[in-house]
Amino acid sequence: MIFADKEEYIKLRNEVHKFNLKELAPVADESDEKEAFPVSVLKNAGVLGYVGPHLPEQYGGMGDYYAKAVVYEENCRVCFGYNLSLNASDLIFANNIARHGTEEQRQKYLPGVIKGEKIGCWALTEPDAGSDALSIRTTWKKDGNHYIINGRKTFITNAPIADFFIVIARKPDSIKAEGGCAFILERGMEGLSTGQPFKKLGGRCSPTGEIVLEDVRISKEYLLGKEGSGFKDMFSSLDIERAYTPLSSIGIAQSCLDEAILYAKQRKQFGQYISEFQLIQEKLAVMSAELEVARRYVYHLIELMVMGKRITKEASIAKLFASDMVNRAAREAIQIMGGYGYMREYKVERYFRDAKLLEIGAGTSEIQKLIIARELLK
Numbered sequence: 001m002i003f004a005d006k007e008e009y010i011k012l013r014n015e016v017h018k019f020n021l022k023e024l025a026p027v028a029d030e031s032d033e034k035e036a037f038p039v040s041v042l043k044n045a046g047v048l049g050y051v052g053p054h055l056p057e058q059y060g061g062m063g064d065y066y067a068k069a070v071v072y073e074e075n076c077r078v079c080f081g082y083n084l085s086l087n088a089s090d091l092i093f094a095n096n097i098a099r100h101g102t103e104e105q106r107q108k109y110l111p112g113v114i115k116g117e118k119i120g121c122w123a124l125t126e127p128d129a130g131s132d133a134l135s136i137r138t139t140w141k142k143d144g145n146h147y148i149i150n151g152r153k154t155f156i157t158n159a160p161i162a163d164f165f166i167v168i169a170r171k172p173d174s175i176k177a178e179g180g181c182a183f184i185l186e187r188g189m190e191g192l193s194t195g196q197p198f199k200k201l202g203g204r205c206s207p208t209g210e211i212v213l214e215d216v217r218i219s220k221e222y223l224l225g226k227e228g229s230g231f232k233d234m235f236s237s238l239d240i241e242r243a244y245t246p247l248s249s250i251g252i253a254q255s256c257l258d259e260a261i262l263y264a265k266q267r268k269q270f271g272q273y274i275s276e277f278q279l280i281q282e283k284l285a286v287m288s289a290e291l292e293v294a295r296r297y298v299y300h301l302i303e304l305m306v307m308g309k310r311i312t313k314e315a316s317i318a319k320l321f322a323s324d325m326v327n328r329a330a331r332e333a334i335q336i337m338g339g340y341g342y343m344r345e346y347k348v349e350r351y352f353r354d355a356k357l358l359e360i361g362a363g364t365s366e367i368q369k370l371i372i373a374r375e376l377l378k
Contacts, residue, residue: 002300009067013070015084015351019044026080032350035197037205045116052090053068054090055090055110060115065305068244073251076251081354082206085119085206088157091244092122093122097120110280119158121159121164124168127362136151138151138170149183149216156211157208159195159208159210160196160197164184165192167183178228178257179233180231181224181228183223183224185213193214194211194212201357202353203354221313240305249358250295250298256329256351260284263337267337274336291325293321302319313375317372
């Protein structure tokens with residue numbers, strides 16, 4: 001049985017939806033316009049358990065990866081940028097702490113994130129290393145019982161506002177997947193600085209920026225996982241991220257469909273509602289069909305992940321299909337609404353801008369195709 005059909009998750013979905021309509025929807029457009037993250041919404045969501053529900057109960061979570069999926073989709077129905085930052089904090093940062101950290105690290109970093117009081121980020125991408133993750137140049141070296149880190153990260157979600165950072169670095173002269181380490185860094189550490197938020201097409205209330213590391217000296221307690229296992233842990237984390245990322249597409253596409261239906265039933269042309277035109281009906285039907293296929297596949301994928309199955313190929317299939325689907329849905333929603341859809345006062349304009357990132361972030365569509373082909377040819 002697909003988990004989302006169970007009563008407890010239907011109830012959770014309704015609760016999160018009501019919260020988002022009350023707290024997030026009224027500030028979504030303004031947050032996008034001002035490119036400012038709605039911190040107060042995050043804190044209120046943390047109070048209700050809507051931040052990090054997948055994280056272990058002893059640190060404040062619910063230990064429920066299915067709940068995370070429901071919250072994720074519902075957030076993206078209202079404001080993709082808000083969820084983008086929340087997800088970087090509670091899934092990509094905090095989940096790595098939960099999976100690979102020591103007990104001391106879990107106690108130190110997880111509760112604040114789950115409460116919505118602290119924000120984390122995860123830093124891999126560099127100016128010369130994006131899709132080719134193993135070509136990063138940020139380095140670490142040992143100095144007694146300490147590590148010294150040097151390098152630069154870019155396109156990092158939450159970098160300008162994060163309290164905590166996971167930074168991936170490699171040992172000098174190491175090659176391929178050798179010599180990788182993950183380190184937990186904190187704002188205020190000597191040698192760590194962040195740039196101003198980048199100006200972006202979409203997801204604008206989610207700050208994205210650079211991290212500069214100049215002789216950042218830390219003790220071994222800030223090493224995440226085992227020395228040399230950074231790249232291995234990274235790839236397992238990317239599979240989890242890609243399992244959830246399609247929910248962004250599903251949430252945005254659902255709102256595109258909702259807005260298009262509402263408009264089509266109210267707009268009259270040639271003496272009748274445009275919802276009565278077969279070409280409009282065809283657009284709505286295809287949007288709905290593709291959305292439901294994506295949703296069901298992704299829910300099944302998350303069930304496989306929870307069961308501990310290897311999902312590398314399936315996660316790439318889901319991300320590839322869903323990101324294509326949402327970009328078509330956003331285009332069709334604007335087309336149905338015509339000139340009004342092109343105006344910024346209507347939400348589909350924001351959805352259209354937000355959707356594009358889903359063909360780029362967490363691995364481009366081209367990379368997803370390469371992963372799928374590689375898995376097929378093994």
